[in-house]
Amino acid sequence: MKRTLVVGVDGSPESRAAAEWAAREAVRRDLHVHLIHAWLWQPLALPVVQDRDAEARRAQEILQETEAELLHRHPQLSLSTDVVADLPVPALLRAAKDAQMLVLGTRGHGALAGFLLGSSGQQLIAAAECPVVSIRARHGMAGPGADEGEVVVGQQGGVEESADVLRFAFETAAARTAPLRAVRAWSLPPVYGYSPGSLWIADQVGGLEPFEKAALEQALEPWRTKYPEVDVVTHVELGSAGHVLLSAASDAGLLVVGRQIRESALGARIGSVAHAVLHHSACPVAVVPHH
The missing domain is CATH 3.40.50.620 (HUPs)
Structure with missing residues (x-):
């Protein structure tokens, strides 16, 4: 079994950038990329309409769209996807337990203010047993000169x-x-x-x-x-x-x-x-x- 690189994907530009960065790194190192979307149905105690089936479909669509984008740019890439019924931090920590690295998308405020490292990102970096790579949206650009x-x-x-x-x-x-x-x-x-x-x-x-x-x-x-x-x-x-x-x-x-x-x-x-x-x-x- 190929060594694995795990990526947390949630549909945001930052997570897509993380997936693209991970794909390039995986091709260079001959690694397998495993895309994880953690989704746990949690009804809100608010007067808003929630559709569990629609949210579940959207979770699958996020992975399918990301997978299609990566394979289009990197047809030689070894890739798998998984929707995990759990909160993001425990789901990604489990998935990355034996991985070569975990890649996360991170929002940024620009050159002066730098990264906005959310609580989930901090928890993952602090607790992961493997290297964790933090990626901003602009770091995921494809093509020559990307890295x-x-x-x-x-x-x-x-x-x-x-x-x-x-x-x-x-x-x-x-x-x-x-x-x-x-x-x-x-x-x-x-x-x-x-x-x-x-x-x-x-x-x-x-x-x-x-x-x-x-x-x-x-x-x-x-x-x-x-x-x-x-x-x-x-x-x-x-x-x-x-x-x-x-x-x-x-x-x-x-x-x-x-x-x-x-x-x-x-x-x-x-x-x-x-x-x-x-x-x-x-x-x-x-x-x-x-x-």
Whole structure:
């Protein structure tokens, strides 16, 4: 059975864009696309006319229309569809449990305000066991140049901590024959804010920036070896990770960030870096869970 890429479809322009983006990615990676429309009959406690049969037919039509559009543009695509009688979040989490990735459409407010990430999108990104890709309507354009631009990946922590994130980024860059920009943002320890002399001492032993560059190179080494065809550029910068990544990915085809899996009394969390780039990135964003 082919590896699967799951897409949530609801008939909106954003979900159709997500389906189109997923189709292109699936063809490149030889993946199967599974379109999911979650529809649960819930009579409203309001004085409005509801037609259950008509709504059920519309649910099927949404999938059929999306399927026809995708197969028209990608006749070689392996594709299946399913209407699931459940709410969107649990339905998509179940469907994506063993998937290679989950793709979601996200509404946007424009270049300045960025994404409008709804509560369902946040829940899915925070809880999914696979990478989740967030797509705006304009990111789903078909044809030449649709996915042009380098793949930008944010690297944090050590070799093991960033392995899943880098694996996804290198796989994507290799499939697209695109260059990869690996970004590591760093900040000064609090003590340096009050002790300029400590900075001078650190510089004498190599400095903090060389340390960060070495850490990035160490994390990249196994993936450079595995994917020698991928042209890699490194970028190490002092500053907030969110701001550094957004600046580096201004002309990117895809931005890849990690989400550390943590147990919390408040439930699953996206993380501050992923939250920032999801709301303000100019390109599609992939959030990869890791331990």
